[in-house]
Amino acid sequence: MASLAEKRIVEVDEPSETVGARPEELRLLEALLFAAAEPLDQAALAKRLPEGADVKAALEQLQADYALRGVNLVRIGSKWAFRTANDLSWLMTRETTETRRLSRAAIEVLAIIAYHQPVTRAEIEDIRGVVTSKGTLDVLLETGWIRPRGRRKTPGRPLTFGTTESFLSQFSLEALGDLPGLDELKGTGLLDSRLPTGFAVPAPSDDPALREDEDPLEPGDLDLALAPAVEPENPENPE
Amino acid sequence: MASLAEKRIVEVDEPSETVGARPEELRLLEALLFAAAEPLDQAALAKRLPEGADVKAALEQLQADYALRGVNLVRIGSKWAFRTANDLSWLMTRETTETRRLSRAAIEVLAIIAYHQPVTRAEIEDIRGVVTSKGTLDVLLETGWIRPRGRRKTPGRPLTFGTTESFLSQFSLEALGDLPGLDELKGTGLLDSRLPTGFAVPAPSDDPALREDEDPLEPGDLDLALAPAVEPENPENPE
């Protein structure tokens, strides 16, 4: 199938049709199957074709005729129908952009990743005090603002997450260090000034260099994290 | 179809496939035109094809490819669609849904609009020598084959009527110039609604551009003339 998907621009020099040699049954089948509102079975087709026509053979011939075309003749159970070639399904889509606001949970997780990176899912949960739903991390990965950057050298070797350059550009930050620290957060009133003395806000860094307690990602990790439908973090079962 | 929803990124590989040596554009066009519920115009098709593809040439090639098949690629105004071959109408009788039977008066009015457009109701009545009942125009507007297109710059500013693209589609016309007997009509000067027969014989035109003696429709005009009859000129909106 993949080979059909190749983009080829090749000159057609010889007519692929040998005109005239094509049995009329094929034209009739073509028209019937094209216009039918639902797949048709062989018996229904035979009823419409001239007496004595070999419907089975004609269908097979037609299927072969269309095998390499943008439209294929496919059998669905015992019935036949024209369908867009599988490899062109992408063509049958219209892409639109819709603006979505991140959920509160996603923003919270994002904020923790930004300040505490590199950080594992378990650590995020520890800070937030709630379990992070898979969907939340998926959405964040989809934004392209976070990325899995390594694996923590601890049992289970969980993925560590960090922010990306597009995170910086989304939030108009020149560098991650521009994220306000404790004093600035207090100054803007976002943090209560009467917080316990032990309260600290880390000085965040998105230095891509792995930390001492990080291992590099493994080959499969990125695909895993990019495929929206797949659990991005699955430390227990490395494939 | 679930498979349609999935976005495939097509790898561009070596042209290992030499079968048919058929340009990929033709497959893409085939797929798009087969799948579409409505005729598609060249611009809409070009948007879905690889950059730089010669859509016009590909369409012509495809039309030639299908010329002898049971399904033909036909041009309808500026749009393209696959249709079952003309000569197979006998085969397709069972597909026929209840077709609207127009009254003799409605057929006459439709023909007058087609050949004399843009034309006002008064001009139609002048040709037929009889008042056009409102019902007749309503029926025609309902078919979607005619549309009010402007207002004539004469006292009373009567609506002018013309045909739509679905008129062309309905009667298997590539363009208005393919109206049967148009040349003879022009030759005899009978198309000129003014008597006696003049020298400048106007050709009918469904060009949406208004003529010199036409004003644009006003906001309420379309509602007045039955909303469903009016086709949006540009169904595909650019992103």
Add this chain to the structure above:
Amino acid sequence: MSAEILSFETGLPAAPPPVDDEPALVVDVEGYEGPLDLLLALARQQKVDLAKISILALADQYLSFIEAARKIRLELAADYLVMAAWLAFLKSRLLLPEPATAEGPSAEEMATALANRLRRLEAIREAANSLMTRPQLMRDVFPRGEPEQIAEIKHPKFTATLFDLLTAYAAQRQQRVLASVHLAKRTVWSLAEARATLERLVGIAEEWASLDEYLMSFVGDPTQRATVFASSFAAALELVREGQVDLQQTQPFAPIYFRKRPPQPASDVASATEQPAG
């Protein structure tokens, strides 16, 4: 010239035409769509090209048709009567010699104009017929019976502002700190822990040493200082009571010094201040 016939109703008589003893003419207005249609039908009876038709003869035919209809009291729509009047006028003009200084169109011109209208109506009818015989959609030719849907793929473009981000961060960190009273307790040194630690420390402190310093170096996490101080002090007092440790503090809030109590039988009790350390 057509203006006078336009504004009339087309309501045609529904009465069936009674068969008259008029031999040639069957009066059946019902089948006609107005006077032009009737004229065209009559013209066809002349079996000549409409261009060469005798308008005079046609006018006669029309007028006798109308006459017959009136004789049998068939109600004719006004359109037909207006046309009859006009044809009678045209007929008289055609029969009389043209006045030398004619105003408006001549009788010949009027006749030609009528002939042209008939030709035009006939032409459009032929055109209509051939239009109707063209391959029609859903009658002769068919589109794809089962069109495939174009699936819409939505690419989300996410939005969030730095303010959202900071608010979220500050809020959850703060909430966590303020809401975790019981968790803070977990990091509190138990008395037993403090005592065990102090016993270890005391084991090496033969000379007077500052408890503060020890505790400082021991407690890395500043958030735990308070609890470490409190527990250690309590534990120290206990050790003093047991006679294992001497404590000394020169004045309130001054550093507290401690040492392993030297082995001496005398019970010169170490002075422990009543002021606990912060």
